[in-house]
Amino acid sequence: MEEKWWLRRSDCRAKGGAPGFKVAILGAAGGIGQPLAMLMKMNPLVSVLHLYDVVNSPGVTADLSHMDTGAVVRGFLGQPQLESALTGMDLVIIPAGVPRKPGMTRDDLFKINAGIVRTLCEGVAKCCPNAVVNLISNPVNSTVPIAAEVFKKAGTYNPKKLLGVTTLDVARANTFVAEVLGIDPRDVNVPVVGGHAGVTILPLLSQVNPPSSFTPEEIAYLTDRIQNGGTEVVEAKAGTGSATLSMAYAAAKFADACLRGLRGDAGIVECSYVASQVTELPFFATKVRIGRQGIDEFLPLGPLNEFERAGLEKAKKELAESIQKGVSFINK
Numbered sequence: 076m077e078e079k080w081w082l083r084r085s086d087c088r089a090k091g092g093a094p095g096f097k098v099a100i101l102g103a104a105g106g107i108g109q110p111l112a113m114l115m116k117m118n119p120l121v122s123v124l125h126l127y128d129v130v131n132s133p134g135v136t137a138d139l140s141h142m143d144t145g146a147v148v149r150g151f152l153g154q155p156q157l158e159s160a161l162t163g164m165d166l167v168i169i170p171a172g173v174p175r176k177p178g179m180t181r182d183d184l185f186k187i188n189a190g191i192v193r194t195l196c197e198g199v200a201k202c203c204p205n206a207v208v209n210l211i212s213n214p215v216n217s218t219v220p221i222a223a224e225v226f227k228k229a230g231t232y233n234p235k236k237l238l239g240v241t242t243l244d245v246a247r248a249n250t251f252v253a254e255v256l257g258i259d260p261r262d263v264n265v266p267v268v269g270g271h272a273g274v275t276i277l278p279l280l281s282q283v284n285p286p287s288s289f290t291p292e293e294i295a296y297l298t299d300r301i302q303n304g305g306t307e308v309v310e311a312k313a314g315t316g317s318a319t320l321s322m323a324y325a326a327a328k329f330a331d332a333c334l335r336g337l338r339g340d341a342g343i344v345e346c347s348y349v350a351s352q353v354t355e356l357p358f359f360a361t362k363v364r365i366g367r368q369g370i371d372e373f374l375p376l377g378p379l380n381e382f383e384r385a386g387l388e389k390a391k392k393e394l395a396e397s398i399q400k401g402v403s404f405i406n407k
């Protein structure tokens with residue numbers, strides 16, 4: 076392609092190396108991957124953006140590379156290029172894997188996505204063992220334990236740097252609560268704890284900021300809508316996939332929080348599904364404080380009302396099974 080020009084790109088004076096973080100997206104040509112790649116290309120904290128996929132990453136890379144933002148974009152295609160995609164990365168975002176169709180649960184994706192996540196995490200362990208990992212691929216309740224086991228086997232596991240992305244649950248909760256209250260969603264913050272599937276998604280409506288009270292009907296409506304927000308989109312898309320645009324937005328927001336934490340900004344608190352001692356389960360989503368080394372602090376659940384305590388028990392039962400399934404996949 077370069078032959079038709081008098082100047083080759085390698086002769087250009089740009090040498091790269093601008094200050095900023097190096098970020099890789101694995102699954103970058105997918106429904107989430109493409110808009111997420113665009114949002115990360117627009118993030119001023121990113122100096123280098125690596126886009127890896129098993130299909131179409133050269134096209135997505137060429138396209139995004141014409142945006143006049145600071146990040147230098149490079150594309151990587153297929154397993155032989157995985158190591159180059161990962162080497163030197165500070166943050167690795169993983170939305171690789173198949174999405175749901177109507178009638179499926181997230182757990183139905185386990186068969187295909189578990190193996191994809193294992194392979195990609197083996198690459199992370201080998202090429203950028205100190206990177207922060209943002210895991211999006213479903214079922215998150217099992218893929219995060221899979222990633223942890225892969226890293227343990229490789230001797231690189233750092234629980235402070237492995238974060239399951241549950242930001243979309245928070246974004247939905249903020250949106251739906253704001254609608255019920257008749258206020259701006261940007262002014263609402265709903266902690267959502269537990270996990271990322273059905274009853275494991277536990278919105279803590281008693282802890283909504285600004286402090287708000289809800290009728291029992293509002294609580295029933297909001298809890299159901301937040302827990303089934305993913306299914307609402309899967310059904311509306313009628314077989315063509317699941318949430319991609321809202322997920323890319325949520326993933327970009329979460330990645331930005333991680334980068335600001337790594338930079339040393341104070342007060343970065345996000346909900347995320349992580350290795351945790353907040354409950355008796357080895358993994359649980361709660362608020363975490365993110366700092367220079369990844370997670371600095373696991374924040375407690377806070378006071379729950381009776382409805383939330385009952386929800387927590389249900390969530391824990393399902394979560395325990397999903398965690399065990401992920402752990403056994405690697406240690407079978």
Ligand SMILES: NC(=O)C1=CN([C@@H]2O[C@H](COP(=O)(O)OP(=O)(O)OC[C@H]3O[C@@H](n4cnc5c(N)ncnc54)[C@H](O)[C@@H]3O)[C@@H](O)[C@H]2O)C=CC1
Pocket residue numbers: 101102103104105106107108127128129130170171172173174175184188191194195210211212213214215240241242243244271316317318319322
């Ligand atoms: N954590 C969350 O809140 C959410 C998670 N998801 C999950 O994210 C995943 C991706 O969803 P979509 O982007 O809609 O799917 P998609 O099918 O549009 O894109 C997935 C991409 O992954 C790529 N891929 C497949 N195997 C790969 C491998 N071994 N290495 C690298 N790339 C590979 C595919 O080529 C494709 O480009 C799904 O598992 C979905 O369930 C979706 C929405 C929300």
Ligand SMILES: O=C([O-])CC(=O)C(=O)O
Pocket residue numbers: 174175181213243304305306308309317318
């Ligand atoms: O529902 C799905 O399969 C995708 C997802 O995780 C979400 O939208 O929350």
